[in-house]
Amino acid sequence: MKKLYFREEWCVGCGRCEVACAIEHSESKHPVISYFFEKVRQTPRIIVERKGNISFANTCRHCEEPDCVNACISGALYKDLSGKILYDPAKCVGCYSCIMACPYGAIMKDLNRKERKQIVKCDLCNKREGGPACVEACPNRAIVFEERGE
Amino acid sequence: MSYVIIGNGPAAIAACEGIRKYDKDREIIIISKEDQYAYGRPLITYQIAGIVKKEDMYLRRPEFYKENNIKVLLGKEAISIDSKSKTVKISDGSSIGYHKLLIASGGTPFVPPTYKEYLTKENVMTFIKWADMEKLESIIDTIENVLIIGGGLIGIKAAEALVMRGKNVYIAELSKRVLPTVIDDYGSYYFHKELEKNNVGLFLEDTVDSFKIKKNRVEKAVLKSGNTINIDAVIIAIGVKPEISFIDKEIKTNVGIIVDDMMKTSVSDIYAAGDVTECYDIVYGSKRLGPIWVSASEQGRIAGYNMAGANITYRGRLLMNSISFMKTNLTSYGIINPELEYTNVEVFEYKRDDLDIYRRINVVNNRVVGAVFINSIYRKGIITRFMIEGLPFDKYKELLLSPNIGFINFEKEYRVKEINSITGYKKARIV
């Protein structure tokens, strides 16, 4: 299965992947509208870490044996037939057990949803033509989307 | 002959998925005492609170069973197991032969003998299953004051649901703090504060001495401390114990069923998984009970793999809980009060009183053995690596105490490998 891989040496820490991720998961998919006018401002599913001159992005590994799915008490997190770990917000009760269990720290609290506790996680831009938006947004090709291993 | 599974919780569902990874054909039969397809047991309090609808409580789509060639006997109870003839006897009088058997019967509420007779009253209940939820639902509009006996995980979640429904809630807890098994003294302060803020009447180091009955309903509780409270409903949430009343006496048990790291019991072709077992615990380094959802799923999956002929071992359970009461969240891992187990315990703390954030890390011989996080959710699961892999605490002290935990403070080689992992984190080993 194709997954995201990160090249630390090539990352300039610009954070465009985070921005592209938030926009892609918005309703309008428009940078200004999604930020200012939508009901819920999207939380990026990808994280850029920075310290001194080191920076890199990271996100969900779509594990073969996902701890988050095992921990999910509601069935909101599941593995689809292709192996992606996906999330159904309608079923989520916001217990944060997935965040507790994920050894990658890849699941985020949905920061801006006030009426209900929810999470966000990478869905590899499930239905997007052309693959994940973060890859396209990276000016330095520090994020790649490819098949490695089975 | 079929795979037979007793119970229909997360351990059973994961076992079905585990079996189907290696065996697509042989029929699976699930014997389920409850007349519901597998649902999120912890969601019963969220349903009362109005956060989730009944139809969204099921763990899998309705087609799941059919697609996977699973026959579910709803509302049927396994009465006994005969390991000689490899059969399970069922409440309707029939018997089913098994190729491999999984016991995934979970827990049953512990009710002290003195309270037992009151369970028949229409306003007294335990709170661990669908039927309990419906019993509470049936009287919810007629009640105002509710007493919860036990301030553990179930008691606190029930209290939250009732507070959200506008009820007046009391909790009687024997210990000096709520959530005694999953929180330390200091951390419990945040919960006591939040309970108070939501007008929950907390009676610590206290319990019910006697009830007063009127017309088949409990209407008053007299506490050990002498307090008397008027109540319209009682929830008994003292704890659960493994449900092993029906099992073959050949199967080795302590309090729960003893399993090896392939989830086998002491009797051949019989496996066990979930709340019913005593399995290996990574941090304690020994076999013990650990009734948590994540481990029930993990154990079920491993059992399923092995029942279908694979040879896969479990890395062991890491105890962990994530629980919120209204705005306060607790996450705890491993051994919370290690003073009871070890002498050379070091405790490290980070506090931000202005944000109500508290992080406590318990260290023994430079190894993280437990942690308590209050209102510190961000990327918290990264700490599980320390307990599973035994990474040295001193090297990563700042990282672990900081609420802004990430990968950047790990050695380059480690982080590059991990954030680019092809398979993801592994909890099983092929032998």
Ligand SMILES: Cc1cc2nc3c(=O)[nH]c(=O)nc-3n(C[C@H](O)[C@H](O)[C@H](O)COP(=O)(O)OP(=O)(O)OC[C@H]3O[C@@H](n4cnc5c(N)ncnc54)[C@H](O)[C@@H]3O)c2cc1C
């Ligand atoms: C209100 C509540 C909140 C909870 N919250 C959390 C939480 O936030 N996080 C967490 O980690 N854990 C939580 N738990 C615990 C969690 O639900 C359990 O760890 C988990 O359900 C265990 O799964 P299991 O598959 O082992 O057994 P169970 O889910 O208990 O399922 C066992 C099933 O087997 C059936 N059964 C028993 N005996 C027989 C028999 N003889 N024949 C046929 N069927 C039988 C039972 O009726 C039951 O349906 C909570 C529990 C409750 C009650």
